[in-house]
């Protein structure tokens with residue numbers, strides 16, 4: 428018997444497997460539920476607001492007032508689902524919303540939305556590399572005045588320390604590779620917009636970085652295939668364990684992966700965590 432392979436390789440799957448194969452197994456093979464997280468829901472909310480902002484209307488209409496109005500629209504869209512799952516009381520809800528507003532304001536401090544020309548929002552691209560289906564959903568693909576392309580990815584967490592910055596670019600270079608394969612054009616730039624700090628990290632894809640994406644994707648996929656075949660996904664303890672939902676089932680912390688399927692997560696009240704991260 429062996430574990431079933433995921434159908435596609437995405438940047439999230441790739442980085443999860445690279446950081447901890449066992450956490451990858453729990454997330455993408457066993458699909459264990461994880462408790463709702465204010466950090467993730469806030470990210471979803473702000474991404475949705477910026478998606479609405481850039482997804483319709485003329486560029487000149489993307490004023491600061493319009494940006495804040497899109498947060499209201501995104502809030503309404505998510506109020507009964509993602510936001511409700513957090514179980515926030517009135518005070519926590521106010522704080523949560525204020526934090527999201529701050530992120531939108533900081534977005535406006537690093538980019539003038541009236542000056543960008545998006546040609547794709549939440550652009551879903553897929554390509555085949557040596558029999559591996561790779562997939563990525565790009566937050567925004569812009570066209571510069573000279574016709575060149577730019578991949579833009581929003582981040583609502585903290586910007587990494589300089590020694591970790593390179594690893595955080597894996598996802599956007601993966602997207603650049605997809606643009607090259609699917610659209611036949613390599614973007615001139617990939618940009619990470621860290622809204623919280625706020626700071627923009629930019630790199631230029633090269634032939635070498637494209638080869639690197641391809642080699643890494645194939646190598647990681649082959650490693651996933653072997654791990655599925657042997658049912659061998661090992662824990663890889665790191666600072667990420669602090670926020671890992673799977674610690675109760677992780678041998679590195681005295682747990683057993685076999686018990687993961689049997690156990691159900693207790694309902695979690697996370698309102699107290701709002702404003703803490």
Ligand code: SF4
Pocket residue numbers: 447449450662663664665667668671672673674677678679680
């Ligand atoms: S607790 Fe750490 S080692 Fe264990 S599954 Fe999570 S990330 Fe991996």
